[in-house]
Amino acid sequence: MRHPDAPAPGSPLGAHYRMCFGCGEDQQHGLHLKAWAGEGVSVTARFTVKPAHQGAPGLAHGGILTSALDETLGSLNWLMHIIAVTGRLETDFLLPVPVGTELHIEAWATAVHGRKIYCTATGRMGGPGGPVAVRADALFIEVQVEHFIENGREEEIHAAMEDPDQVRRARAFEVNP
Numbered sequence: 637m638r639h640p641d642a643p644a645p646g647s648p649l650g651a652h653y654r655m656c657f658g659c660g661e662d663q664q665h666g667l668h669l670k671a672w673a674g675e676g677v678s679v680t681a682r683f684t685v686k687p688a689h690q691g692a693p694g695l696a697h698g699g700i701l702t703s704a705l706d707e708t709l710g711s712l713n714w715l716m717h718i719i720a721v722t723g724r725l726e727t728d729f730l731l732p733v734p735v736g737t738e739l740h741i742e743a744w745a746t747a748v749h750g751r752k753i754y755c756t757a758t759g760r761m762g763g764p765g766g767p768v769a770v771r772a773d774a775l776f777i778e779v780q781v782e783h784f785i786e787n788g789r790e791e792e793i794h795a796a797m798e799d800p801d802q803v804r805r806a807r808a809f810e811v812n813p
């Protein structure tokens with residue numbers, strides 16, 4: 637499952653798309669989540685809850701926490717050298733997460749069946765060994781690059797295809813942009 641050319645454990649994964657809400661460095665409204673390759677088909681990530689992420693006073697919105705887990709699970713793509721999108725995602729919220737918390741996220745693949753990738757993630761507070769505040773089980777489905785080209789809004793697709801960095805990132809998934 638781990639691709640022979642997968643980034644070495646500990647390597648930063650970078651953004652798959654600079655305008656991505658989860659990881660994009662140029663997305664001013666985004667989470668700016670950072671992820672690193674782990675052993676096997678696993679990744680670690682960090683995300684800090686900011687005031688813009690509140691659902692209740694001083695507490696993270698559940699949808700934001702789910703997004704952070706979704707993004708980390710999506711980063712497993714880098715380890716497998718495939719493109720997969722979220723088909724199903726179920727989140728358990730175990731502890732309230734205050735603004736200012738740095739969430740330590742871990743995600744790993746648990747099974748593969750055809751195009752279906754089953755995977756799990758946890759988000760811990762106070763450090764990588766801290767209590768689990770959120771966890772999610774997900775089903776990702778492998779797709780071809782046409783999934784984006786055929787369904788994305790034309791102006792962003794054109795901009796992405798004209799961006800050599802984006803084309804290079806797409807190639808890292810061994811797809812033909």
Ligand SMILES: CCCCC/C=C\C/C=C\C/C=C\C/C=C\CCCC(=O)SCCNC(=O)CCNC(=O)[C@H](O)C(C)(C)COP(=O)(O)OP(=O)(O)OC[C@H]1O[C@@H](n2cnc3c(N)ncnc32)[C@H](O)[C@@H]1OP(=O)(O)O
Nearest residue numbers: 652706707710719720721722723724777784796797806813
């Ligand atoms: C140069 C331009 C390049 C641009 C792109 C460049 C780079 C991109 C690189 C990486 C980006 C990739 C991911 C992003 C990473 C992180 C972001 C976070 C991840 C996300 O946020 S991503 C957005 C949310 N996501 C969607 O926007 C998906 C919308 N959706 C669909 O597009 C279709 O729905 C699809 C494709 C999922 C399936 O459609 P389909 O027609 O291909 O396949 P089909 O329906 O046959 O399903 C095949 C088998 O999966 C089972 N299955 C399907 N769905 C299921 C479900 N919900 N529950 C249980 N089982 C399910 C079936 O039951 C069958 O199972 P079986 O084979 O056993 O029968």
